[in-house]
Amino acid sequence: MAWDEATKWAQGDLSQPLYQHLLDDAMEKPERDSHRKKIVKPADMPWEMSRQGLLKHLINEEMNTRMETVDVYMQIIPPGSWSGKHRHLAEECLYVLEGEGYDLHTDCDVEITDTYHWRPQDEEKRFDWEAGDVIYIPPNTIHQHFNANPDKPVRLISAINRIYKYCGLNDLEQIEDAPEYDPSVVLNSETLNKYLG
Template identity: 75%
Template sequence: MAWGESKTWLTGSDNQALYQALLDDSEAAPVRNSKRKKVVHPSDMPWELSRQGILKHLLNEQMNTRMESVDAYMQLIPPGSRSGKHRHLAEECVYVLEGRGYDLHQDCDVEITDTYHWTPQDEVKRYEWEAGDVIYIPPNTIHQHFNADPARPVRLISAINRIYQKFGLNDLEQIEDAPEYRPGVTLTAAMVAEMMQNKA
C-alpha cells in the first residue's frame, strides 16, 4: 500500500448502508410528506397544562405537520397571573394577541467549551407590552410573562426554531412553575374558559 497508515484504516469489518439510507429517505420523503398536515385545525391542536402555563400547541415536531423547523404554541395567562419562568438556548419570538402585561428578562453569561456553563447576570430587566406588540427573547435569557390586567386574560403566540435541538443544544430549564400548573391534569376547553374568568 502507498499510505503508511493503511494498517490502521484497513481494520474493521462492519458494513452499513448509511449513504443508501440517505437516498432511501430522500426518495420516500414525497410519500411521507403527503401524509403530513399542511393545515392544522384547532381540534388537532393539543392542549397542555404545562409547567410553563396553559398552552395550545399550534406546531410541534410531534404533531406530524409539514413544518420542519419551527415549534409554535398559543399561551393563555389568566387575569392577574403569570407564566412559568424558564430559560433556553434558542431565541424566541412572542406575538401579543390579546391583553397587556410585562416581561422580566435576565441575561446570562454563557461559556460553551467541552461543557456548557451559564451564569445569570445581576440585572433583571422589565419590558411592558400590549396587544399587537412583539416580544423578542434573546438566546439563553431567563424570562417570564406577567398579565398586568386583573380583569382580562392574555393570549400570546410563541415561535421558536428547532435548530438548537437538532444540534443537541435544546438546554431547556424550568426555573419556576406557572401558578395554574397541576401535574397529571388533562386540560379541557371548559377548564380553560373557567380559568380565564376574573375571580375578583
C-alpha cells in the first residue's frame, strides 16, 4: 500500500451517501420553500401564556415561514406588571410599540470550554424606556421588563437570532415566571382583554 497508515484509515465497512444528501437537500429546498409562508396573517400568529409572559408569536421556526434565523414575538405586559426574568446566550432587541417602563439587567461572566458555566455579576442595572425606543439585551444577560404605568399595557416586539440553537448553544433559562403565568390559560383575542386593564 502507498501509505503506511492505510491499515488504520482504510478500516470500516460503513458506506453512506452523506454528501449526496446535502446535494439533494439543496435541490429540494426551493420546492419546500414554495410551501412556506412569506406573509403571516394575524389569525395565523399563535398566542401563548408563557413563563415569560403574554406573547403573540409573529415569526417562529415552528410556524412554517421562510424566515430561517430569526424569531419574533409581541409581548404584552399588563398595567403595573412585569415580564418573567430569563437569560439566554443570544443577543436580543425589543422595539417598544407603546407604553413606558424599565428593564433590569444583570451581566454574567461566562466560560465556554468542554462545559458551559455562567455566574451573575453583583450589579443590577436599570434602563428606562418608552414608546419608540429599542431595548438591547447583550448576550447572556439576565433581564426583566417592567411596565411603569398602572393604567395602560406595554407592547414590545422582540427579535432574537436562533442561529445559536443551530450551533448547539440553545442556552435559555427561565429564572422567574411572569405574574400572569398560568399554564391552564388558553390565550386568544377574547381572553387577552382581561389582562389589558
